[in-house]
Amino acid sequence: MEKILSDFGVNPLLLAAQTANFLVLLFILKRFLYKPLLKVLEERKEKIEQSLKQAEEIQETLTKTEEEKEKKLAEATTEARGLIEEATKNANQIIAQAHTKASKDIEEMLKKGQEQIKQERLQMQQELRGELGDIVALAMEKVTGKVLTEKDQKELIAKTVKDL
């Protein structure tokens, strides 16, 4: 074994020393470099994972909000359509009522006007008749006094006495 090692130029003592050095170096590296580095990497990994998770959650919330928004928008549209339909219906109804009332008012006004004209015509006729009656009576009174003779007067009295 010593011959083999000597053939290959290996000094066992040096090899042992180098191995010991290597182990010490390995220990130091592991203790002061790899461990903190791994810890930082682990933390970073966790942070990234957390961020990704949060991003997913945000995305999910965003999607939900978007869906809700769409839903509410659809509801609002439906409601608005309903309101517009109702308003149109009401407006049509009001217009129809206004038309009916206007027609009725016009009809009533016409009726009143006709009635007034009728009354005025009747009044005029009455007044005319009154005046005509007065004229006829006056004319008859004037004529009678001149036309009737004493004989006529006596005959009238005789007739009245007979009729009593």
Added chain:
Amino acid sequence: MKLNKQLKKQIDLAVKASFNNGKLNEKKALEFLKLFKQLPEAIQALSLYKKGLERELNKTTLVVESATPLSQGEIKKISDKMKSLYTIYSIHHTINPGLLGGLRVKIGDEILDDSLEAKIKEIRSAIII
């Protein structure tokens, strides 16, 4: 001064008592006049009594109105006809040219108007209505 109901009733009774079968009993009427004269409300009482007497007298008084004068014969004819229908104690004849012709006879509240004026009024009313 206003007359009370009681006195008005008594005056009405006095008016009725002043007539015998529709004819005025002057003696009784004078007695009532004297009696009402003594009342504190004499003027009102006498006025009411007078109105009552006139009303009652009108019931038996024939008033004949004509446009021209009537002869005695005509008045008699009218009075005879009316006496067959009403109790008549006196007759008044008045001339009213406004009647134009014919006669108007009144007794109490009854009026028989056969004058030309009434006929013209009837024609006027017929035209107006």
